[in-house]
Amino acid sequence: MVSVRQRSNRLPPDNLDPLTVALRPPPGETPDERAARLREGANAKAISDKIDEQIRLEREEINQRKKNGDVKILLLGQSESGKSTTIKNFQMLYSPQAWRQEHISWRAVIYLNLVLPDAKSPLFCSRPIHSRSVGPTPTPRLAPLTQVETLLIRALSPENPTESDFEATHLGTNQPDLLGRTKAEVFVSASRWRNTLKSKMSKGSLSSIDVPNASTSSESGGHPVNKPDIVGILRTCRQDMLDLWNDPLVQNILTKRRVRPQDSSGFFLNDISRLMERDYLPTDQDVLNARLKTLGSSEHVFRVDRGSEKGINWTVYDVGGARNQRHVWTSFFDNVDSIIFLAPISAFNQVLSEDPSVNRIADSLLLFRAICGNKLLQKVNIVLFLNKVDLLQAKLGSGIQLKKYMLSYGDKPNDLENACKYFKSKFGAAFRELSDVDRELYIHFTTMNDPKSTSSIINNVREMILRKALHKSSLI
Structure with missing residues (x-):
């Protein structure tokens, strides 16, 4: 006679074992279907083994990191x-050496800070220089800065953007300028914008924000053929930018609204002349002050x-x-x-x-x-x-x-x-x-x-x- 305890230790029949039932070939399976099922199982096992290996390597890396302190x-x-x-x-x-090497990349960001119309930029709260008009009105002579803005945003944007890159580069919140107008801010991918910029500069399409080149625009601001000359455009607007920043009406508006852009990152209006030099390279302080929103x-x-x-x-x-x-x-x-x-x-x-x-x-x-x-x-x-x-x-x-x-x-x-x-x-x-x-x-x-x-x-x-x-x- 079999005891109750012996019965409880017996394995269930194969037809009651869930795993066996799940692995059992379906009834009426053809040779081709069986081959396909086995291939699918082999692929699933390969993926599982790869995940296990990745987990093992990550654990080893963590243990090694802990060992090294x-x-x-x-x-x-x-x-x-x-x-x-x-x-x-x-x-x-x-990382002082890498820090110095990155300075040239920040040149484009600094120029963008200078021209991007947001709450800190009085350049786009403008009126005709030396006019007696009441209240700010657009300054046509500063219109080329819009082209500079477009070129710089394009330079920082990925060439073959993914959906996340598109969101990072183009989506933002509407920030009012001093006239109450709004424009979407620019975001860039935190991990990719430098490589994107370097790639485009290496192709020669943006020589004027690359290492300073004497073959680009002259002092008069002439443009090299087939190359967007960002510095050249900025230099043609330099005096109007300076006049506008020093305009009493602009300063009065800033004072009334208690806006002090010079206290915030991304402010370079006091340095327009220095930034316009052909041999300009950002200083440590320039890079620290540069403002770039990242996602x-x-x-x-x-x-x-x-x-x-x-x-x-x-x-x-x-x-x-x-x-x-x-x-x-x-x-x-x-x-x-x-x-x-x-x-x-x-x-x-x-x-x-x-x-x-x-x-x-x-x-x-x-x-x-x-x-x-x-x-x-x-x-x-x-x-x-x-x-x-x-x-x-x-x-x-x-x-x-x-x-x-x-x-x-x-x-x-x-x-x-x-x-x-x-x-x-x-x-x-x-x-x-x-x-x-x-x-x-x-x-x-x-x-x-x-x-x-x-x-x-x-x-x-x-x-x-x-x-x-x-x-x-x-x-x-």
């Missing part, structure tokens, strides 16, 4: 928070020394901060060593480009809370850059009241010291509320386009991250 850093924050400028500072400090993510690897020992690799991921880009952030959260989060505290009186109903500080605080409360990042230390302190100071100094936009500010003095304490307290409270494990928050007030002050901050951050990385790898 290498560091993975995420750079997070909303659009226009200063992430790209932070990367520039890292490049200047830790998508980019990876940057830096070799960082640790005293007398061999340096380690820092892989810094600059992840897009626009609303339609934030859903990809979580794909970067694995094996993160540190997060650098940027919050532009000067934006207290601004709204999101994507949603005018949302205050930018409120959005930045919500993002920060989401990062602090994410379970995948609960053991990751956070470095908080409360950025654009210089612009905050300029706004407060011009009389803009912080309490009008941040009701919880109360009746505290409208000065930089109290404003900085307020923002530090707001973000610090969010971190303490949502961090239920023993981790640290490092807060720095930053002005990312000031390389002197930023270099010391980045060095301090470097030391902190290195100590944490070494401790994590049990080296200290």
Whole structure:
């Protein structure tokens, strides 16, 4: 007699085994159908094996990175928070040779900053120079700048754009100029715009923004045959641009609207004469001040020394901060060593480009809370850059009241010291509320386009991250 226990240990019949049933050839299968089924199975196995191999290699890479003490850093924050400028500072400090080589690429961006009509550009809030007309009217002599804008946007756009490239390059939010007119801003792919520009310059189609060439336009602004001469066109408009920028009516409009474009990145109107020189090459400060909106993510690897020992690799991921880009952030959260989060505290009186109903500080605080409360990042230390302190100071100094936009500010003095304490307290409270494990928050007030002050901050951050990385790898 078979016991109940023995019966329970028996394997089920083949016709009851789900796997066997699933793998059983279908009834009436022909030889050709069988061959096709086997080929499909072999292809599926090959794909599975390839995925397994990729996972194995990624694990080996992660283990090797941990063994070497290498560091993975995420750079997070909303659009226009200063992430790209932070990367520039890292490049200047830790990849100086590559930083210098990239300067020529930024020449096109600087020219685009000069002519692109947006809220910071009084060139397109114009009237006939030396006229007595009341109110701004278009200046025909500046019309060629529209051609320059078109040429530069084309230079930064991919030659064979994918759908995502098209969105990155051509879609933007409408920014009003001083006349209230609107025009879509230009975005470029964070990881591809330099290669696109280099490719087009190497073909000779844009010689005038390549390495300065004496064979291009003369002092009078003549154009070389079959080559769009961007510098030549700009030089023909140079004096009108200068006259317009110094026009009392334009300055009066800016003063009344409390607009100070010279305090913002992307401002080069005070440098028109220098930028128009044929041998002009961007300086470090020019590149830091250049403004280029990017979408998508980019990876940057830096070799960082640790005293007398061999340096380690820092892989810094600059992840897009626009609303339609934030859903990809979580794909970067694995094996993160540190997060650098940027919050532009000067934006207290601004709204999101994507949603005018949302205050930018409120959005930045919500993002920060989401990062602090994410379970995948609960053991990751956070470095908080409360950025654009210089612009905050300029706004407060011009009389803009912080309490009008941040009701919880109360009746505290409208000065930089109290404003900085307020923002530090707001973000610090969010971190303490949502961090239920023993981790640290490092807060720095930053002005990312000031390389002197930023270099010391980045060095301090470097030391902190290195100590944490070494401790994590049990080296200290």
